[in-house]
Amino acid sequence: MSTVVVAATSLVEDELSAAMARVLPPEQAGRDPLLRPSEQADFQSGAAFALAKLAGVAPRELAERLAGEIGAGLTAAASGPGFVNVTVADEWLWQQVATRLAAPRLGVGEPLAGQRVVVDYSGPNIAKELHVGHLRSTVIGDALARILGHLGAEVLRQNHLGDWGTQFGMLIQYLDEHPGEEWRDIALLDVLYKAAQQAFAADPAFAERSRRRVVALQAGDEGTLAVWRELVAISEQAFQRVYDRMGLLLTGADADPESAFNDQLDAVVAEFEAAGLAVESEGALCVFAEGVAAPLIVRKRNGGYGYPATDLATIRHRLQTLKADRILYVVDARQALHFTLVFDAAHRIGWLADPGAATHVPFGLVLGPGGTPFKTRSGDSVRLADLLDAAEEAVRAVLTEKPHELDDGQYAEVVGAAAVGAVKYADLANARTKNYVFDLDRMVSLSGDTAVYLQYAHARLRTLLAKAGPDQGDPDPSQPSHPAERALVLRLDAFDAVLREAAGTLEPHRLCGYLYGLAKAFTDFYGSCPVLKAPTPGLRANRLALCRLTAETLAAGLGLLGIAAPERM
Known part of the structure; x- marks a missing residue:
């Protein structure tokens, strides 16, 4: 502790x-x-x-x-x-600065210690590239995992990969019938996936062959499974490249694929039937929630299973095997009804003792400049890799105006950190449930509520502290405080409280707002209170301590958003 x-x-x-x-x-x-x-x-x-x-x-x-x-x-x-x-009192304020600097973790507590929390986020489909539709789940989920973990929770990250079902029989059949097509690359697979979809819709004979291929996949046909395993491996490697570039916590160890629950679906549905909770309706087996007209279809008319059965098996696994105290599903708002039905079913079967222990964490859409869904000119979803490339170009255009002493490697690292930070912060700084417009020019601005502004504030502080030299002295509690100093100390003092608030509401934008206010408070302080040329040694020591605490708090806060804080920019 x-x-x-x-x-x-x-x-x-x-x-x-x-x-x-x-x-x-x-x-x-x-x-x-x-x-x-x-x-x-x-x-x-x-x-x-x-x-x-x-x-x-x-x-x-x-x-x-x-x-x-x-x-x-x-x-x-x-x-x-x-x-x-x-x-x-002034004395208390300066003592508080010294205490927070000396304390582990800047004095932030661990109120969630002892809790085991599953965070389900990202969840892309195999054989398809990560695109802008995955951005919010991935970025918000990663920030929540970091914040909850920092407050003491044991966080289990779960990336529920879509790797099973009819679409894979369709794709594998298409690859089998087009042996000349090169497909061992995620971009090529994405194109062939769309071609397979078109063939499936237009050619009943191909659709029937695809369905037979699904049966072969589910029956364990080794040739079909071999291709499926390769599809999964290629996709997971491509996902990880993007995750690593974005500085995300997700790794292959966090994969929680749909296929892992395939052999549990019969038993899950049988348990609902035995409890009298699953009833037949129009040939399908359904679980109905009180007051909700739409059912949760746990088994289709043809005897197959879909997302509802898999999600029930997944929540049972997380509660009974992973022993989760709480499960967060960071999935877009359009899935609200689905999760209402899943949670209700899990509660009534007795798996989910506390209905509040499973929470859907919804979010709004990423929109284009015209306020419509963010798409390419051809109408396709924007690839995350392309989005990051565009952010890097925009950052370079802005940073060329700033003098620096970085070598090529350091400069490239700063550009990458600023680009990723710009994209993440623009998403996280908006209230989670609201839509927002993706505007690169605004995201990379050196002024205003942006990650680049915060990163620059941090780098400016590090440069100032480096100029001060190693012997900066200890804070002197007997010194008076300037109003700008007082405002900055009290802002710093709220770090623990804002983290608890962000965790309690599951809203990372509260931390973003705090950090922006902190950077502005520092700017006001720096403009009003000379640091290196402070009028007395005591004031100089106090102001340098205040700068150190501000730098450490900015770095810690950005880190909890998954954003790097470069020492120089």
């Missing part, structure tokens, strides 16, 4: 709660102190307005009583018609 540093917000809330307990009748104690940041002080409480009538006094009088009870190195005063303004 790490050392948890008590934040200023917690300190003030605890002191206000204690003051309320001393001033109010016992039955009124324990109320929310209604604390918020303030321009008049560090914090402001509006609790007196909510409690004055219960206490039998005017809000202003209650505020004065509360202010008079507050100590612990805090300065408090009643303000206006009934607010309590609270200011933290």
Whole structure:
């Protein structure tokens, strides 16, 4: 367990709660102190307005009583018609900077320790290239896996690959009938997959041969299986190249393919039949959820199985074999009904004791400049590799305006980090459930709410600290604080709280907003407070410590979004 540093917000809330307990009748104690940041002080409480009538006094009088009870190195005063303004002592602020710098993990706690969380994300289909439709699941899922893991959870990443079903009989049959076609490359496979789909739709005889090939695949025909295994291997290697380029946590060890559950589907469906939860409807076997007209079709009319049966087998595996306390499915919002039905079925069969332990984490669409789904001119989905190439070109165009002392290798590394960061941040900075427009020019801007802006802020701090030299001194708590220093310290102090908020809501954009606000607070501080030429040694040491903590917090926060923080740019 790490050392948890008590934040200023917690300190003030605890002191206000204690003051309320001393001033109010016992039955009124324990109320929310209604604390918020303030321009008049560090914090402001509006609790007196909510409690004055219960206490039998005017809000202003209650505020004065509360202010008079507050100590612990805090300065408090009643303000206006009934607010309590609270200011933290300068000495406490500088000690807080020193404490966070010295603490492991910047003093961030591990409130999720002991939880085992499965995060299901990315989930591409074999024989098809990763494209923009996979972006949000992959980027959001990876950020959540990092944040939850940082807060102490044991995170099991699961990449539910689509590697089984009719489409593979179709593709293998097409390859068998076109022996002259070269296919051992993911880009070629993607083209041939589309050709096979067209043949399947246009030629009933080919469709029938494809169905027989599916039967052969499911029956374990070795020749068919050999081709299928090669398709899977080629696809997984191609996926991993993109994952590595994007700096994702996903590896081959996280693969959770549909085929792994193929031999469990009969038993899963039999369990629902035995429990009386699966009933026949129009020739198919279905599980109905209360109040939902659409059924979960666990076995088709022809006796085959589809996604519902596989997803039921998967959730059973995650709960019973992986012993997950919680499962997050990072899948687009259009699958909401499907997951509602799967979770309901898993709960009623008794696998999912707590319905809230399985959560669909939906997200909106990536749109093109015109506000329509993001496609190529030919109408195809944009490949992720092409998207990253375009981001690198855009970053180079922006960085050419900036002087640097990097060699070619270092420059290429920075360009790659900035391009990947730009794409990820643009996605993560938007509220998860909303659509957003993919705008490269805005994404790579050196100003505004972008990853490149944050990366530059971090690199600027590292350069400043390098100029200061190794002997930077220890923070001096006796020094006064400038308003810009105070604002930056309090912003830094909220890092732990914002991570808990992002984890609790499953919304990485909250961390993005925090980091952007931190970078702006640093810019205000740097413009108001000389660092290397501070007027006294004590102030210089304090401001350098503040710079170090800001750099470390920016790097840590970007890292939890899966974004690199280069030392130089």
